[in-house]
Amino acid sequence: MPExxxxxxxxxxxxxxxxxVFTVVGVIxxxxxxxxxxxxxxxxxxxxxxxxxxxxxxxxxxKRGRAAHQLVVTAGxxxxxxxxxxxxxxxxxxxxxxxxxxTDDYASARHARLxxxxxxxxxxxxxxxxxxxxxxxxxxxxxxxxxxxPIRIGRTSLELRP
Amino acid sequence: MTAPATPASSPAxxxxxxxxxxxxxxxxxxLSLLLLAMALVAAYGAMVxxxxxxxxxxxxxxxxxxxxxxFLGMHLVIxxxxxxxxxxxxxxxxxxxxxxVGFLRRLDLANAAPEERADLAIFAGIGGxxxxxxxxxxVLAAGLLALMRDxxxxxxxxxxxxxxxxxxxxxxxxxxxxxxxxxxxxLWVRIGSFSIQPGEFAKLALLVFFAYYLVxxxxxxxxxxxxxxxxxxxxGRDLGPVLVVWVISLLVLVFEKDLGTSLLYFGMxxxxxxxxxxxxxxxxIGLVLFFGGAYLAYVLGEAVGGPFANFYLRAEIxxxxxxxxYDDGYQxxxxxxxxxxxxxxxxxxxxxxxxxxxEVQNDFIFAGIGxxxxxxxxxxxxxxxxxxxxxxxRAALAVRDxxxxxxxxxxxxxxxxxxxxxxxxxxxxxxLTGQTTPFLxxxxxSLMANWLLIAVLLRVSDAGRxxxxxxxxxxxRPSGPPEQLHGAPxxxxxx
Numbered sequence: 187m188p189e190x191x192x193x194x195x196x197x198x199x200x201x202x203x204x205x206x207v208f209t210v211v212g213v214i215x216x217x218x219x220x221x222x223x224x225x226x227x228x229x230x231x232x233x234x235x236x237x238x239x240x241x242x243x244x245x246x247x248x249k250r251g252r253a254a255h256q257l258v259v260t261a262g263x264x265x266x267x268x269x270x271x272x273x274x275x276x277x278x279x280x281x282x283x284x285x286x287x288x289t290d291d292y293a294s295a296r297h298a299r300l301x302x303x304x305x306x307x308x309x310x311x312x313x314x315x316x317x318x319x320x321x322x323x324x325x326x327x328x329x330x331x332x333x334x335x336p337i338r339i340g341r342t343s344l345e346l347r348p
Numbered sequence: 349m350t351a352p353a354t355p356a357s358s359p360a361x362x363x364x365x366x367x368x369x370x371x372x373x374x375x376x377x378x379l380s381l382l383l384l385a386m387a388l389v390a391a392y393g394a395m396v397x398x399x400x401x402x403x404x405x406x407x408x409x410x411x412x413x414x415x416x417x418x419f420l421g422m423h424l425v426i427x428x429x430x431x432x433x434x435x436x437x438x439x440x441x442x443x444x445x446x447x448x449v450g451f452l453r454r455l456d457l458a459n460a461a462p463e464e465r466a467d468l469a470i471f472a473g474i475g476g477x478x479x480x481x482x483x484x485x486x487v488l489a490a491g492l493l494a495l496m497r498d499x500x501x502x503x504x505x506x507x508x509x510x511x512x513x514x515x516x517x518x519x520x521x522x523x524x525x526x527x528x529x530x531x532x533x534x535l536w537v538r539i540g541s542f543s544i545q546p547g548e549f550a551k552l553a554l555l556v557f558f559a560y561y562l563v564x565x566x567x568x569x570x571x572x573x574x575x576x577x578x579x580x581x582x583x584g585r586d587l588g589p590v591l592v593v594w595v596i597s598l599l600v601l602v603f604e605k606d607l608g609t610s611l612l613y614f615g616m617x618x619x620x621x622x623x624x625x626x627x628x629x630x631x632x633i634g635l636v637l638f639f640g641g642a643y644l645a646y647v648l649g650e651a652v653g654g655p656f657a658n659f660y661l662r663a664e665i666x667x668x669x670x671x672x673x674y675d676d677g678y679q680x681x682x683x684x685x686x687x688x689x690x691x692x693x694x695x696x697x698x699x700x701x702x703x704x705x706x707e708v709q710n711d712f713i714f715a716g717i718g719x720x721x722x723x724x725x726x727x728x729x730x731x732x733x734x735x736x737x738x739x740x741x742r743a744a745l746a747v748r749d750x751x752x753x754x755x756x757x758x759x760x761x762x763x764x765x766x767x768x769x770x771x772x773x774x775x776x777x778x779x780l781t782g783q784t785t786p787f788l789x790x791x792x793x794s795l796m797a798n799w800l801l802i803a804v805l806l807r808v809s810d811a812g813r814x815x816x817x818x819x820x821x822x823x824x825r826p827s828g829p830p831e832q833l834h835g836a837p838x839x840x841x842x843x
Contacts, residue, residue, distance in 0.1 A: 195395050196696035200721060202391065203728040206384055206443065210735055213377045214436045214742075272815070 253305050254333055254346035262342030263289055271307070271346075276300040278339060279312070292316045292340025300331070307331045307346060316340060374435040375427050381439035382423055386416040389446030392697050396454040399698030401465055410470050411453060411479060415446050418486050425490040429497075430810035434739045437809070440732050441787055441802050445482055445795070447729075448788035450697075451717050452478045458703055474709055474790050481792040488796055489803035499807045503560045503751050510557030516550035517596070517613070521603040534604045535782070547609050548784070548797035551616060551762055552804075558617055559754035562624040566750070593617045594637050598645075607642065607659055608769045608781030614638055615765045620758040623744075659779075666779035679706045683715035683774045694722030709790040711782050715774045730771070733786075737764040740805045746812030756808040759801050 257276060259267040269276060269286060276285045279297040288297075294314040301308045308328040311318040318325040319338040331337065337344045390412035397404045419442045426433050453475030457465055460473070471480055496502060502509070520534045529536070536543045597614040600606065618634030642659075649660025661676060669677040669684065682705050690700065700719035702708045708716040718726045740760025744753045766783055773780035784794035 192395075192398060192696060195391075195398065196699075197693065199388070199391055199395060199697065200693060200724050200728070202388055203721075203725055206381075206388060206439075207728050207731050207735070209384060210381060210436045210440060210732070213374070213381060214434075214735070214739065 254307055254331075254348060256347040257286070257300065258345050258347050259286075260336065260343045260345050262340070264342065268347075271302070273302060275302070277312075278344070279314075286344075288339065288342050290340035290342050293342065297339055298325070298337070300337075301328065309337055314339075373431045375423075375431065378426070378435035378438055379423055381435065382419055382442055383416075385439045385443035385446065386412060386419065388443060389415060389450055392447060392450045393453070395696065396450060396457065396698035399696055400454065400457045411449060411475070412446065414470065414479060415442070415449060415482065418483050422486050422490055425493060426806060429490075429493045430806050432810045432813040432815075433806040434743060434809040434813070436735060437739050437802060437806055440736050440739075441799075444729065444732060444787040447717070448713070448790075449475055449478045449482060451475075451702075451713065451720075451788070452709055452790050454698055455702060455709060455716075457698075477792075478790050478795070481795050484792070485796045485799035489799040492800055492803040493807060496804075496807055499747075499752050499755060499804065499811060500749060502556055502804075503563075506557050506560030509553040510561075513550045513553035513557060514596070516546035516553065517600060519546050521600070535606055535609060545784075545791065545793040547604075548793045549800075551612060552759075552797055552800055554613065555616060555620070555758045555762065556755065558620045559751055559758055562620055562754055563750045566624040594641065597638075598641050602645070602656065606781055607662065607779060608773070608783040611638065611769055611781075612762065612765055612783070616758060616762045619761040619765075620754055623754055623757045623761075624750075662779045662781065666776060669776065679712065680774070680776065680780055682706065683712050684776060686712075686715045686719040687775065690719040690722045690726075692723050694718070694720045694725055696720060707782075710784060711770065711780075711789070712774055713788050713790070714771055714785050717788070730767075733764070733767045736802075737761075739809065743805055743809035743812050747808050748812070752808045752811060756805055756812075759805055763798070763801065 255271055257269040257271055259265050264286070267286070274285075277296065277299045278284055278286045278288060278293075279295050280288060280290070280293050281295040284296070294312075294316070296312045297314040298309060298311050298318040301310060307330070309318065309320060309325055309331050310328045311325045320329055320331060321335050321338075325337075331346055333346050333348060335345065390409050393412050394404050394408045397408050419438065422438060422442075426438060453473070456473030456475045470476055520536060523534075523537065525534060535545055535547055537546055594614060597610040600610040600613065604610075614634065615638075618630060618638075621630045621634075622628075645656050645659050646663050649656030649658075649663075653660070664671075665677050665680055669680040671677060673681045686700065686702070686705055689695070694700070697720050700716070702716035702719065705712045705716055714726070714729075717729070721729075737760045740756055740763065744755075744757035744760065747753055747756060763786055766786055769778070769781060770783040770785050772778040773783070784791055786798045787795065789795075
């Protein structure tokens with residue numbers, strides 16, 4: 187075998203090896219960097235949550251029109267938990283079969299549910315003992331939930347995020 | 349007005365939403381990556397023959413083609429049984445396994461008499477045996493995927509597996525040395541010419557048990573604590589299980605004379621406890637216990653010898669391998685020289701002198717390959733390991749139940765730790781211990797156990813990436829998972 191062929195093949199092999207590595211990275215790139223974004227989503231509530239009172243009105247207006255893709259727990263025992271929203275309704279309560287099981291002394295077994303309708307999520311109280319609040323207002327019927335407005339159930343607070 | 353619970357929009361619009369787009373099965377990406385990996389393995393085989401035989405025989409492609417057929421079979425199994433599994437796992441593992449077979453075949457070529465070299469049978473020598481083991485391992489992995497339709501179903505056998513794991517760990521220690529000792533480490537069970545390393549399977553069994561145990565105990569371990577120096581430390585009585593595992597791993601160190609295995613079990617346990625509780629204090633306790641124990645073994649080995657002498661010798665070699673370069677330090681020195689003479693780009697596949705390295709087919713395969721593909725190629729292999737581990741951890745993040753999270757996270761961490769222990773050993777970062785390099789080293793036990801590990805990761809990643817509402821259509825939901833383990837179908841991603 188000529189020396190040149192072997193040398194070319196040697197470096198060609200190494201380059202091909204790295205091409206494989208980068209192709210794998212390319213295939214999984216979306217997942218690879220998704221972590222950074224979702225990490226921020228969870229870290230944010232701590233600072234946002236403190237100033238919820240004055241901050242909510244403004245972002246809600248700005249974000250209107252964007253679809254909600256995540257339900258994030260901002261306060262309470264499950265703070266930091268998030269649920270990726272799909273097409274199915276989300277049930278919240280202490281019952282084991284709820285989508286979001288909250289261990290909150292002030293929550294009922296089947297407390298509330300979130301239902302999507304034409305891209306808008308509605309919160310609905312399921313006859314809970316202590317009530318569900320959207321920001322400060324008590325939820326009586328199905329109420330549309332804007333992005334970033336806290337839903338309060340007992341000590342737990344939830345928000346929709348894009 | 350009660351809004352309908354059924355999906356309001358059609359599947360066509362569902363496909364446009366980012367959350368649902370992730371749920372594509374991506375099997376075709378896996379197929380093309382797999383073919384690229386197999387092209388690399390074939391190219392490696394051709395270059396080995398060009399370098400060793402000075403010509404490329406017409407049959408150079410046969411081992412690569414056999415491997416391709418085996419892995420394509422696995423790909424088809426995944427396509428039908430775990431359609432949403434991670435697309436990067438199989439090709440990455442297949443490449444490592446293929447290069448391992450290629451390198452072992454290269455050793456056979458170097459070992460064979462010159463006139464036999466040109467027509468080396470495909471299943472001959474250690475390379476051929478590794479090829480056969482690959483076939484068996486992949487069939488086993490496919491069988492596990494077929495049997496285990498839901499990863500939660502193995503939690504039913506958690507206590508059985510835990511017991512089996514402990515028996516497998518302890519077996520080589522209690523057997524007489526004539527059956528269990530090879531090169532000073534009592535890790536094997538030899539029956540005739542056939543030897544298996546039960547510890548490789550023990551780590552899988554133990555991890556299932558750890559994950560199950562910690563899912564049930566995580567509340568106690570993470571909530572009850574007192575604060576000291578700004579870190580939450582667990583209560584004394586909750587330390588019990590950790591201390592038990594610590595004592596067992598120290599016993600392994602003493603009676604099986606193997607630091608790597610002991611580090612592997614203990615690290616595995618501490619990592620799963622950390623994943624379960626998110627308490628840094630467990631990592632601190634684990635590190636202090638392990639380093640304290642290892643240092644104690646070193647001091648005892650110097651003072652009294654006996655069961656600690658082997659560890660003391662290893663540590664001495666690590667501290668100064670060039671003290672006795674032709675005696676105790678020979679293996680490590682040869683490994684370092686091989687890596688050094690490989691340099692940045694290596695001598696080319698088939699161009700090195702791997703036969704100078706003792707145990708080049710097992711422990712030192714990374715040094716042997718490193719001599720031929722250099723730092724440039726070795727770092728590619730390490731990145732591939734990193735990607736496999738990253739996919740495992742990602743599967744742990746994506747799956748919804750706590751048991752799956754702990755299982756996948758623990759398995760991925762174990763793989764990473766094993767690579768660290770052996771690569772750290774041959775590059776003189778830590779004392780050398782006889783671990784196998786996952787997927788590369790010759791040996792059926794290691795290959796089988798690691799392929800089973802990958803099968804579990806594939807299953808967990810399939811569960812994690814599968815669309816929740818069954819938008820995949822033809823996917824049937826697995827039946828009868830144990831109820832108590834999927835109590836919280838949420839994604840906790842606190843960093």
